[in-house]
Amino acid sequence: MLETIERKPILSIFLIVVTMLGFSIDYLPVSIMEARNFITAREMVIDGNWLLTTMNGLARYEKPPLPTWLTACFGMLCGIKNLLALRLPAILCVALAGIGIYKVSFNILEHKLHSFYNALIGVTSFYVIGIVIEAPWDIYTHAFMLISIYYLFQLFRTEQNLKYSVLAGSFMGLSILCKGPISIYALLLPFLIAYGFVYGYRLNRTKIGSIFMSIIIALCIGGWWYFYVRINDPETFLAIAQKETGNWSSYNVKPFYYYWSFFTQSGIWTIPAFIALLYPYMKSRVSNLRAYHFSLLWTLTAVVLLSLIPEKKSRYLMPVLIPMAINTGFYIEYLIRSFKTLNDKRETFPVYFNFGLIALIGLAFPLVGFFIAPQLNGVLLFWFALASLALFGIGLFILIQLKSKNIKLVFYSCIGFIAAILIAVLPLTKTQVASNYHPISSLSEEASQQGLKVYSFSTVAPEMIWQFGDKIPELKNEDNQIHLPNETKFGMLATSISPEDQNLLNANYHIELITTYDLNRADQDSRQYNGRLFADYYILIKK
Incomplete structure (x- = not known):
């Protein structure tokens, strides 16, 4: 059986990933980033907001729509509440990333089995798996970019310029349509630097023209949605763009050395990944020194470039795990080849x-x-x-x-x-469900039976909106402006109400606290308790 698996590596990678993630991943609760994606997908299907994307009825242009389109399509086929179906596109992108690691590895190693080891290390690394839940856009953008890198590799080394320039540009464009230029900076640029140092570029006029064609194709495929939104909703688009770019230098700022423990993100491969980074030890043991130089430089360059950005989060290291899987594979291959001696x-x-x-x-x-x-x-x-x-x-x-x-x-x-x-x-x-856990999934039906529309006084957690199953309009917006509804009786969710706002509501309504919804699976006195995941539910009747 093992020989069959090794003989058909691409099919094996696909089946291993789908088997690992396809059976039980729907047991995990929906994360905040997932909830945003799922809510937007639901509003695409129900409201038809496929281009001017929304979340809870409000413009959601922070992320490009390709991952959400794929999620929505699977939701239409299998049910918009089917959690496994909604996560399946991201799972398939993990498999695509694994196949990309194999193909790129085979380009530099020309060794089928060694390349297969690299791919398996990649798809079983901790954050490659975790990113499916924590930040679903990331696995899409990096998987597509990895396939683009494979075709760029082919473009640099062969004379089939038209074929590979079109394919490289197309997948690069798909990557941009998933999360903008993130993967260009975090995965493609380090690759280009490492490739240039190790292998060098042999460019002629035809090759330069093919590369230019790839860039044009990428910009057309990846940029048309931005252009469309900029034309059709310019004010909102510019406000969101300004806020997002401002976050890069002012939000979640960490020191330069924050990513120095990057190898620990590989989980079960932490120790092999660390040893594989020790060049003095590895240089006399690897089977292909030039390829090892390439994978090591690609990995370290990616870490340095990410470290230059003031905004830092652990999940931003996910693209580093791709070249690091290739780099770790050199150590694993060495052990398989030599450990008995x-x-x-x-x-x-x-x-x-x-x-x-x-x-x-x-x-x-x-x-x-x-x-x-x-x-x-x-x-x-x-x-x-x-x-x-x-x-x-x-x-x-x-x-x-x-x-x-x-x-x-x-x-x-x-x-x-x-x-x-x-x-x-x-x-x-x-x-692992605490006694305070109280899902909100039944509220929509209960409120409908009572003839009530449900609002939120201010923003409630995206996970709560997703579980509610419909939009929850806000009575108080980001500018602290309060817009009271026309209904004489309605439901209201609130996480906190200031004394001033409480006085305003008391002056206009009779207010009755009905219950508290809490999506925390940890006890209230636990360090894992998240105060963002609860809301009090009131019924208000106009005086």
Whole structure:
């Protein structure tokens, strides 16, 4: 079976990603960034706002619409409330990124199996998986840009200028239509710098013309939506653009060295990723020194360029994980090739420590049942038994193969370990629901039965709007202007009301607190409790 998987790497990458993420990812709660995407997709389907995109009825031009279009299309096919269907386009983009890593790797290595290792490291890295939930636009823009980079690679090295310039420009344009120029700066520019230093550019007039054609195609595909919105809603577009560009230098500002622990974002590959960055150690051990120079320089250049931007968030490191997967693959390939002959404890200890720790986690997982046993019943008990059996078995197998120094099977077992966690452990998160958890999913129907329209006094969490299932108009806008509705009786959600606003409402309405909706799965006294995820629900009757 292993030979079949290795013989068809692209199909294997696709099936591995879909299997890992397609079974249980709908158990995870919707994040704030996801909710924004899903709300906009819902309003595309229901209200027809496909070009002048909206969120909760208000203009939403902060992000280009391609990811939301794809989400909306899957929602139309499978149901706009089907969480797995809405997440499926992002899952497919993880697979596309994995295929892109394989194709780019094969270009520089001309080694099928080594390229396959690189792709598996990429698709099982922590933030590559996490970005599907935390910031769905990112995986789209970087996946499309990676395919563009593959075709640029072909353009630089072959004479098929027209074919590859059109393909490179098209995928670059799709990347721009997902998140603007972000991936150009974070992924493409570091690639171009690394490629120029390591391989050099052999440019003639025809090649320069082909590159120029790629740029024109990219700008046309990626820029037409911006032009359309600029023409049709210029005032709102310019205000949003000014706010977004201002955030780069004034919002979430972190020091230059904030990203220096970037290799930890690879999760299970943290130690191998760190060792692979140690050039003095790796230079005499890699199978292709020039390709290693390229992947190392691509990785480090991406980190430096991202560090120059004042605004920093951990998830912005996601594009770094792409060249770093290729770079880490050199160390994994070296271990697979040479570990059986290594006797130096300075070399073997990190290997035994890293993979031994993973094995021990798998062996220890069944003990978790003693702590969560009261919450395990019915289908949850099935998932726990499945997870325990899988992780214990994989952990034991890793230890056996470590003893035999068979790093290839250890490596594949780690891929299985990640898959087992995503498939069988994620459903257990359903046990982690605090007593204060009170979903808002039934409010829309209840208010409709009572003949009430529901408003929010100010902004409520996007997750709450998504779960509500419809728009929740705001009574108080960003400029603190209050617009009271015409209805004599209506529902109102509010997270907080100032004394001045309370006096205004009391002067006009009889106010009754009905309940509190709380989407937190953690207790109120917990550090994980998010005060943004609750709202009091009132019914107001005009005096």
